[in-house]
């Protein structure tokens with residue numbers, strides 16, 4: 030059954046009675062077989078699975094029937110991501126008639142072939158968020174004599190306007206889209222009072238080409254004749270840093286990031302929404318429109334937030350996709366991960382230029398107003414439409430760790446990611462969140478950690494690290510790494526975040542203290558990243574990790590209200606101390622042969638008023 034044939038909108042629970050709507054499902058059942066419904070965008074797909082099926086096998090079945098690659102699927106049930114491939118359907122509480130949301134992370138790249146009437150063929154891989162106008166520019170670059178004005182792109186007999194996005198032209202999952210340059214055109218333009226008059230005549234392809242026109246006139250090509258010149262007198266966007274207390278000077282690297290992003294918007298280069306990811310993530314272009322400079326992730330477009338563009342339902346209780354996180358706090362956590370990624374020499378000084386030990390891309394909080402973001406209730410240039418979110422430097426890459434086997438990754442690169450993840454108790458470290466790049470000097474592979482919106486959870490339940498089962502994780506940390514770990518200080522980190530405006534909720538601060546302590550004690554005793562990570566991660570969904578058991582014991586032992594400090598001290602001195610002394614405990618932590626694929630936050634904002642800091646919580650609500 031095709032997806033389109035069961036398209037329903039909107040999705041109501043009463044429409045999901047399997048007996049009434051899909052009687053054929055009921056005849057197929059065996060003892061633990063259940064009928065569930067997959068919601069993909071605006072379509073509903075009925076699916077027969079076993080309660081004992083693993084999540085990995087359900088994804089395989091979806092791949093077989095719908096064609097979405099396993100790695101590109103994200104399944105969400107009742108606000109929680111079904112992230113553990115080895116867990117069973119029933120472990121997550123999925124039962125007969127239940128609805129699962131499927132987010133498909135489409136590749137951002139689309140293959141395109143462009144033919145001309147004289148038989149020339151151009152091949153491109155273009156970001157799906159790019160426009161037809163952009164493709165034309167690429168053709169003009171490659172094809173001698175094919176000036177922009179001479180191009181009229183056609184797909185399936187339909188002429189394509191410059192502003193049409195490639196993603197809208199792709200029907201279904203077309204591997205390649207075929208475009209044709211149907212004719213050439215000659216364009217003449219002359220100013221008429223405040224307007225601009227354009228006239229277009231078809232040309233023979235071999236005829237001498239007309240002069241090119243300015244960018245702002247191109248939108249008129251397909252229309253021809255009298256159009257208003259579209260150069261705005263006023264800026265129709267807003268981009269401002271949203272940070273911290275007046276004592277902090279924005280480091281140069283962040284100032285440059287703003288500047289290039291601002292210039293791109295100022296030149297009319299629209300934000301381009303990524304087709305990957307479960308939240309709204311926008312590639313921001315530079316002034317030439319040829320390069321991405323940053324990624325903007327607005328908090329109201331996070332998974333299960335009110336304006337999520339992937340259609341994920343609203344969170345019922347405010348909890349995020351991962352346990353112990355909150356919807357709308359992803360941006361704060363992204364910025365905090367950058368601030369805490371100290372360089373080897375220790376926390377950054379005021380200049381803040383140095384690259385962190387793990388290489389988290391420079392990230393800052395911003396306010397941005399632009400019509401190109403997701404505004405389901407309509408858009409007007411009004412402060413009520415301002416979005417708050419994280420702006421992160423775009424890092425050139427050759428894909429992510431998801432696209433290749435881990436054997437080629439240098440040990441030190443994997444270790445630096447492991448240090449970051451253990452310390453920050455990252456609940457979203459799948460291989461797709463590590464970009465792969467090459468060192469420009471020696472050509473060595475460099476791993477770039479991204480997507481830290483689920484760090485510092487209030488508990489460790491959803492901590493999973495894809496690198497745990499990579500061979501590099503079985504090797505001990507180098508001397509340099511152990512020295513770096515030795516110098517870490519969770520109390521200082523909490524104070525640093527407070528200085529930067531995030532007064533961490535006590536439960537998150539407690540997580541940071543415990544995970545830093547675990548990392549330090551483990552590294553001091555020569556444990557590998559695998560051994561330390563295994564203490565933090567659950568082996569199966571239902572089995573608490575060692576660290577969770579320790580936290581539970583501490584909770585039972587320490588008087589309520591005794592504060593983070595005495596709690597962490599108890600964990601450190603009593604139970605964690607025993608764990609590291611007790612070889613029996615550590616012996617249990619061995620590589621297993623199973624396959625495991627994979628708060629009211631307060632940020633102080635003084636950007637409005639230098640003397641009287643406000644809290645971000647006021648701005649975020």
Ligand SMILES: Nc1ncnc2c1ncn2[C@@H]1O[C@H](COP(=O)(O)OP(=O)(O)OP(=O)(O)O)[C@@H](O)[C@H]1O
Pocket residue numbers: 103137303305306307308309310324390421422423424425426429457461462464479480482
């Ligand atoms: N700093 C960066 N540099 C380059 N590309 C990036 C950067 N940050 C994110 N991306 C790309 O943007 C896309 C979406 O980003 P990301 O995965 O962070 O979004 P998300 O909605 O948080 O995703 P997820 O579903 O994995 O939680 C991905 O293709 C990712 O590779």
